[in-house]
Amino acid sequence: MSETPAAHTAAPAARARIDTTSERHLPWYHLALTGLASAVLAAIILLALGKLSIAGVVVLGYLLHLIIGFAYSRVREGRRWATDRFVSLLVFGAFGLALIPLVSLLMEVIVRGAPRLVAPGFLTGDMAGVIGGMDAGGIWHAIVGTLLVTFWASVISVPIGLFTAIFLVEYARTGWMKVLGKGITFLVDVMTGIPSIVAGLFGLALFVTVTSNPGIRIGMMGAVALSLLMIPTVVRSSEEMIRLVPMDLREASYALGVPKWLTIVRVVLRTAIAGLTTSVTLAVARVIGETAPLLLTVGALPLLNTNMVSGRMQTLPTFINSQYKLGNAVCNSDTLTNPITGIEHACSVAINFDRAWAAALVLIMIVMVLNIVARLVSYFFAPKSGR
Amino acid sequence: GGSGDPAANGGSGSSDSGSSASGTISGQLAGAGASSQEAAQGAWTQNFIALNPEAQVTYDSVGSGKGRDQFISGGVKFAGSDEAMKPEDMEKAAETCQGGTAMDIPVYISPIAVVYKLDGVDNLQLSPATVAGIFSGQITKWNDPAIVADNPDANLPDKAITPVHRSDKSGTTGNFTHFLSETAPEAWTAGEVEEWPTDGGQSGDGTSGLVSTVEGGDGTIGYADFSKAGNLGVAKIKIGEEYVAPSADGAAKAVEASPREEGREEGDIAVEIDRKQTDSGVYPLVLVSYLITCDTYEDQATADLVKGYASYVISEDGQKAAEEAAGSAPLTEGLRTDAQKSIDSIKAKA
Amino acid sequence: MPQAITVEDLNIYYGDFLAVENVNVVIEPRSVTALIGPSGCGKSTFLRTLNRMHEVIPGARAEGTVEIEGQNIYAAGVDPVNVRRRVGMVFQKPNPFPTMSIRDNVLAGVKLNNKRISKSDADALVEKSLKGANLWNEVKDRLDKPGMGLSGGQQQRLCIARTIAVRPEVVLMDEPCSALDPISTLAIEDLIHEMKEEFTIVIVTHNMQQASRVSDRTGFFNIAGTGKPGKLIEIDDTEKMFTNPANKQTEDYISGRFG
Amino acid sequence: MPQAITVEDLNIYYGDFLAVENVNVVIEPRSVTALIGPSGCGKSTFLRTLNRMHEVIPGARAEGTVEIEGQNIYAAGVDPVNVRRRVGMVFQKPNPFPTMSIRDNVLAGVKLNNKRISKSDADALVEKSLKGANLWNEVKDRLDKPGMGLSGGQQQRLCIARTIAVRPEVVLMDEPCSALDPISTLAIEDLIHEMKEEFTIVIVTHNMQQASRVSDRTGFFNIAGTGKPGKLIEIDDTEKMFTNPANKQTEDYISGRFG
Amino acid sequence: MSTIDASNKPAARKTVASGSGRRAGDTIFSALSVGSGLIIFLALAAVAVFLSLQSREAIEGSRELTGSADAVSLLEYTGPLIFGTVFAAVLALLMAVPVAVGIALFISHYASRKLSTPLGYLIDLLAAVPSVVFGLWGGVWLVPRLEPLYLFLNKHLGFIPLFAGEPTAPMKNLASASVVLAVMILPIITAVSREVFLQTPRLQEEAALALGATRWEMIKSVVLPFGKSGVISASMLGLGRALGETMAVLMVMSPGFTYSLHIFEVGRHQSIAANIAAQSAESTGIDMSRLIFTGLVLFVITFVINAIARAIVSRGPKS
Ligand SMILES: Nc1ncnc2c1ncn2[C@@H]1O[C@H](COP(=O)(O)OP(=O)(O)OP(=O)(O)O)[C@@H](O)[C@H]1O
Ligand SMILES: Nc1ncnc2c1ncn2[C@@H]1O[C@H](COP(=O)(O)OP(=O)(O)OP(=O)(O)O)[C@@H](O)[C@H]1O
């Protein structure tokens, strides 16, 4: 040892005073200043190029700030703080970036969907007798259909998914169970890759074979097809959540003479409930907008049908899809008469698109509500850290 | 299923409807098939239900191919198809049709428009060869001499042409390419295809996808049901010596004047559209879509139901409803008479 | 009736690694047995075999016999859950249930097993157990607050309250006081004194004074080196162990402490 | 040069809850100061304000001044990261980095400041730090194994090694020995003796003997009751505190321990 | 306290050995767990069998097996589809994972508690948007706005094969499809990563901070290693979705069947799922069978990709 480690890490001379100016954390407004400078510079550059726009200033300004902020911090605060600043900027940038699609998408859907959404009878009516460009029609039947099909898909996949996750975390620890567990984990991963349309084809083939009725189209088929898509999401994310429950807690419970299954139910699941609700909500959100499998399995119907095991059903995604596919409507005459109610309606060329956007808005709102419910659940059941 | 269910699997007609003594038809009937017919079928089913409140007819627009498949397997009692049944399909359908035969009945005629988006050009006129040149990639500029020759008065820009085709397999593509291969065989060599024959290029899924792609670009051109053209420019096509805009009338006339396919069973009406006809006012770039039914069903109830529905579809009322709802061309009198004859032959298994 | 625990030829493994070798010992009923020894010698490991908590770790297993009430708890057909209900355990790190209030934490042993208990009984049990753990005065006004809100020492006392609320026959304690302040420690030590009237207690501790204060008998574990198995070197009356141990290793270890 | 730490009018809050009230104290350089007091009185809380670790907890804040080298570490513009680099900390529960090997755990702090440390320097530093924490012999053959594979006591010693590897000016220790066996404890205590030649050390301990053995000065914190703030009752030379404390509370507490 | 003692009095205590080995609750529960695992096994086996049976016609009728020049070559048919599918999904993943990790970190370690909950909620909302709507939005809003960026990259970085080629408007190309896919898989990766990051043991974070680490250094040395496997499995979830996504790709990309690296060119790529959706309506017989065969191939691709991911994860340091 030619040199003791202390010599270079702890030699008093090498120690800077705490308030040393060579490396110190500058207050936040330095960041704001560099940000402002970057924005101004961006504006000037764009002006020089003759391409000034707000979006351009934001984007170029952000990129410039990455460089300028870093360089400034590197000089004034040193390498470590500069890196820290840089990463903070990246992280904030990532968030801002994600807001772009989110906001624009919501805006787009709201702007295009809201007018039709508030039209009388849109939320409460169905499509009976609504033909051509008739400026009428509602989606109540599709809302109910979507909720039913998704509900039943959850009824099928949440228990299976949750129990599988429990198996993977709590049981598949030694011996043949571990081998089986590895196999299942792998298969679940593969399952995430099943294209939704294949799930639909499978659900169709399954029911046709079992009932030997080639024309069968019922809500339950859709639920089964969707659960095929939902299960892997449930398994994967709830597995993650259950794994995060500290071993300590299980041991504490075992030591109190609580059997394994009660420990899992009352301690593990209870502790993980917040994460589990998120998983299930995510899984529901994953499938609630699926079109292709439902198209093949539940068909379409302009009326309300709440029977899951008999008759076709309308759902929001297939409704959106078919309205979009119908495209521009024909308006050869100014008015159209609903053959069932006999009421005369105006004709609108864009009505199909309007209905599609409005239905999309409703679908998003449904998931929002589901999310809020899930959040309330996790809020009330999450571990109380008390800190 | 009982009549309480809003819809059920194909054709399980309720027992009391058999002789339709009350004058109304009842029972449940499911059909599936071409998406081109979706708007028209919507109008037909809804109107039919309004006329026969005891009846329940549904139509899933799953595509012609799937519709024929389901019809052959017995999943649905009628199908909608942009193409007449092929002979081998006819054989397969014999079982579903209780040993009888399946029938193609033309019910939906729609002109196909060549749509485009090109600022400053409102009245585009194109000859079939030019269209074929554009879509086969030989003509790439809007101010190409061939286009200029068709439009001597227009102010055509020096802009690239972006042809847009259907990315899905479709009857519209089939009719469009058939038209090109018949009228401009030198320029269009790929023949009649339902799937676009060449790789690459701009395309859209379904009519809506195609229309929105054409709308989304500049200097784009595509083909779509005339009724779906929306705000896009619609080109006049050179038929004979005239430039003809697509119209319901012209389409119906073109179908009327076309021969029937030979060698078909009695009652099976497959139109072989004559794309080369040049009579004044005809528009032979047209799509004919069929209703496919059996001539024999397993029970009287189903037979009555199908018969009633099909009759309504081809009736003057039905065709008018489709015209209003879907912008299709009403069947001409001659075709309707033949179709009615076929429909009248529908019966239950002895 | 608390019973003697008889351990015979016990070998304890983590997978293929023999962590503790050939333990033979009789633990007297209604007494406090302290286990001491250097870090890593297998005290915790051994303790956890006494209520079959060891096997909770994947791959961990024990060979040999541990008899309670003359019944080998490792015999075929014995339900580890039953064993653990009668042999309670307090851990080294405090581990209250994060989803439960202080009150529910104390009642966990009862409630998690879906047992029904009247509110007044529950209240009485909570008070008694918390008093036993010397925590009552600090938390009595916030029994419905989460258990995680307590300081480290308070949390550990909560865990002790939880364990004694089940009133097991045997209580195993793995350095229960290492996170406690002297006053709480003292209270726990007093409690251990009280408890041995009724329970058999085995306690792992690093604090030799604590061992000498609370225990009737003391066992000394040692380890020859890393990767070697731990062994029970000697077990004897506490007084004898701390004044006149039979084994040289024990003497070295104990005198090192007081050196 | 290690420096005195001067604390003036320090109030420490968790959100709205005043946890520690009005501390005024001067901690001598190159000395060991022990902090004792009952559980929950705010020893850990106070300790954590000395290197601004307190503010890591959401809602937690401190008011007042803490001067090191005559510079108030709570002054505007002072970088808490710089403070922490010079005021190291060992925690109550061992917390090695689970994804790192033993070697990397020791080097974790050093690598932050000095990216390009040569392999031989690093080796030497690892060895020296681990020896200082009395862990070298146990782990020298498995430096590349994960730190979590060690027993609790070994883990805590690894954390100590990690902290002293950075060689800070001040070392704060929050019950560093509560999970250690006597032999390791002794080694750490020796190490503390050695370290005070160069460092200022503040140690929280429940073990009053440890306080009397290692510290030059001892501070006693107390709390009037739950929900009340903790207070520094008295601080004085260790010998005086344990033989003749000025304050009645201190005497009660200390004699309770030895009762 | 007589009541308590009564419930625990020695007479009421059974012996240690009482009870019949394992209890019924445990047996049922573990049977349910294993059973659920087996159901997944069966479901997947059923899907695999279904796909294989249905694609038999295409395989048997392929040029490879029949040798006839008229028959469609499965290799030639499927190859570009595999390429397009994986290309789009991988691009989407490359774009989404860094952003998702950034957002997850933002929510877990940068934003204040008060802010982070609604922000997390906002991102979760994206998961709720049905893919048809993504398709609509992608076509109407996104594609025109990406156009200048594409042209810029194409012009100035065109020497990179990825950005080369001739972009034509509307930009219904692989790049647009990947961006839409990235947006679609963002919420699921974010949600899972965020949850994992939030679970990082406080003690370890404090350990790093106490050693004088900056926030980023703390995150780098503690949070990311702790969350690594979570992020990887979240990414696998996202990748699975990207590989199998149908409607959005269908609506945003003009398909083509080539092995082109030029992501800005239209009509060069197609994904398996979108191709099935586009073609299946009008396909019957062997054509349909061929489409189902591509579904089988997608299945196998997920198999392979997951196997690779697994190998990567298990090679990392074990805790
Ligand atoms: N889960 C485990 N897997 C593998 N080995 C383990 C495990 N837990 C402990 N060991 C090893 O078993 C031996 C005994 O460990 P144990 O925790 O019982 O020691 P201890 O005497 O309780 O130590 P301490 O006083 O530090 O708590 C040690 O060598 C340790 O490394
Ligand atoms: N994160 C927190 N949030 C709110 N209050 C806290 C937090 N941590 C501790 N407290 C409270 O602050 C007070 C002082 O706690 P502290 O942990 O400093 O005590 P201590 O003296 O270190 O106790 P022990 O000896 O048990 O470690 C206690 O009343 C405790 O409940």
Ligand SMILES: [Mg+2]
């Ligand atoms: Mg131990």
Ligand SMILES: [Mg+2]
């Ligand atoms: Mg403390």
